[in-house]
Amino acid sequence: DGGITQSPKYLFRKEGQNVTLSCEQNLNHDAMYWYRQDPGQGLRLIYYSQIVNDFQKGDIAEGYSVSREKKESFPLTVTSAQKNPTAFYLCASTTFRAPKNTEAFFGQGTRLTVV
């Protein structure tokens, strides 16, 4: 079955360390997205990519970096510059092809905790 796989499910980071969250999709979707979820704030867009080797900042990109070397993969690196990285991170994807081009598919998320 096609879907989006995020790994790991839980991740612990020491202060000052960079960590990378994995997101892989086998839906042949064109665009991929990273959202951050905090209590009481809903989901906020970190980065998105509509095509391989290209990506754009979302609303809260500071302290994060991404790459899109393959259509299937969109890893997110949380750098030491991110002051409050403890959160739940969700990856999503969409296709450009109508009529499904408004439906976002989500992974199961990664819970990142700074220790």
Added chain:
Amino acid sequence: AQTVTQSQPEMSVQEAETVTLSCTYDTSESNYYLFWYKQPPSRQMILVIRQEAYKQQNATENRFSVNFQKAAKSFSLKISDSQLGDTAMYFCAFMKPAAGGTSYGKLTFGQGTILTVHP
């Protein structure tokens, strides 16, 4: 920029009864899409219902229906015959078409409403 507001942090309902979750949004766009997503305790985001702004008819999906008031920028979700499995966080979300109409997908979310269905 778009904003989405859900003013009800928590709601509760008895099993088999009806509940309405509220959502308002702000945009200068004329063509856009609105969504309700459900996030159960597993934290998997599930699409509940979608509304296209240029369609006046309110969307329905089985027990779920919306009241879309474009002029008022209001988009409420009604859940009829509530079931224990409806217990979840519900998010209202906005999506606008990108320039050129080829790239959708960026979602703006509200803060969420925790719905608890009691037996």
